[in-house]
Amino acid sequence: MLNAVDVENMVRSGLRHMKAYTPVDPVEVLTKRATAKKDKTAKLDGNENPYGCSPRVQKALSSYREFNRYPDPDQREVRRALARYTGANPHTIVAGAGSDDLIDIVLRLFIEPGDKVINCPPTFGMYPFCTTITGGSVVSIPRKNDFSLDMPSIRKAVDDRTKIIFIASPNNPSGNQVPESEVRDLLNLDMIVVVDEAYVEFSGSSLTSMVSRHANLIVLRTFSKWAGIAGLRAGYGICPLNIVPYMMKIKQPYNINLAAQVAILESLNDIDYLQKTVKAMVAERNILFKSLQQFKWLRPYPSAANFILCAVLDRSARDVYLELQKRGIFIRYFDMPELQDYIRISVGKPEDTPAVIAALQDM
Ligand SMILES: Cc1ncc(COP(=O)(O)O)c(C=O)c1O
Incomplete structure (x- = not known):
């Protein structure tokens, strides 16, 4: 009979020592580390929408009566509504449980063990995480000091095992966008280019219209950030027409659950409301940026998203994070090779x- 060690030894060797993804903790957990009460805290670590979802989503979810049924595996209504929102052909759209799900589907579809995926850190951690789980090999091409792409090094790295490059635009955590001309250059490099537009509603310039003209471009989007339904998990990809049937075939059949479906449809029925909250967040981003510039020991980077990255110049970013956490202000800090003390x-x-500013002034 197998013992516990035997079973543990059966874990895929590539996964035994892989680094875990660092997710954000729920506010109840964070509040236990603070001296402030929950209603006095500010959760500023997940790039979520602080205004919440559309009231129409709330109402539709509480009155929905069909949760005993399975959702539509072909996502018909959702894909039609997304097509109206994006202007894309509904047959080029695949929806998923957050854009995380789409990242996973794309990698499972294309990557065989040993295939290479280019990642440009600092960026969203899900790309290397899902690549490793799929058995692909992560080729890391760090961004330049200003967080723009190192195009010559990317060009040099592409070989006949390279299948995919992931580019977040705006990039998390740096907030900068990739110029369209660079995406065009990448598209000429014989690999699939996945442009992750999770924050595009805050930047205003999308590449979705390019998908129909490029056989190797996939654009990913989400409802987590602008539409305030991160907890319901709703994202989608706009993909080459001939690839969509494969993606639909290999995705989990019911990956858009009924609550997410209701929330997507009602969010898209209440775009004016949601755009007001997006506008408020963009205005607040500009106020936050200016306010952060007053600190000699911080260097904030201009952002096209709903967050701001700051270099911490003469102290430890972790100490700043811990001090804010004590006061009930929850942010992220980074202490990794590409991002030391941010x-x-x-x-x-x-x-x-x-x-936030008052807490920083006290430090
Ligand atoms: C660049 C980027 N892409 C994708 C996601 C994941 O979004 P979702 O909640 O849709 O899975 C995030 C979340 O932080 C992100 O920063």
Whole structure:
């Protein structure tokens, strides 16, 4: 009979020592580490929408009566509504449980053991995480000091095992966008280019219209950031027409659950409301950026998303993070080779900015 060690030894060797993904903790857990009460805290670590979802989503979910049924595996209504929102052909759209799900589907579809995936850190950790789980090999081409892509090194790295490059635009955590001309150059390099537009509603310039003209371009989007339904998991990809049937075939059949379906449809029925919250967050981002510039020991980077990255110049980013956490202000800090001593602050409501600034002034 197998014992516990035998079973543990059966874990795929490539996964035994892989680094875990660092997710954000729920506010109840974070609050236990703070001296402030939950209603006095500011959760600025997940790039979420602090205004919440559309009231129409809330109402539709509480009155929905069909949760005993399985959702539509072909996502018909959702794909039609997404097509109206994006202007894309519904047959080029695949929806998923957050854009994380789409990252996973794309990798499972194309990557065989040993195939290479180019990752440009610092960036979203899910790309190397899902690549490793799929059995692909991560080729890391760090960004330049200003967080733009190192195009010559990317060109040099592409070989006949390279299948995919992931580019977040705006990039998390740096907030900068990739110029369209660079995406065009990447598209000429004989690999699939996945442009992750998770924050595009805050930047205003999307590449979705390029998908129909490029056989190797996939654009990923999400409802987690602008539409305030991160907890319901709703994302989608706009993909080459001939690839979509494969993606639909290999995805989990019911990956858009009924609550997410209701929330997507009602969010898209209430775009004016959601755009107002996006506008408020963009205005607040600009206020936060200016306020952060007053600190000699911080260097904030301009952002096209709903967060701001700051280099911490003469102290430890971890200490800043811990001090803010004590006061009930939850942010992210980074201490890794490509990002030593940086903090990232998500844009909150107007009352959150003075709270952050006052806490930083006390340090
Ligand atoms: C660049 C980027 N892409 C994708 C995601 C994941 O979004 P979703 O909640 O849709 O899985 C995030 C979340 O932080 C992100 O920063």
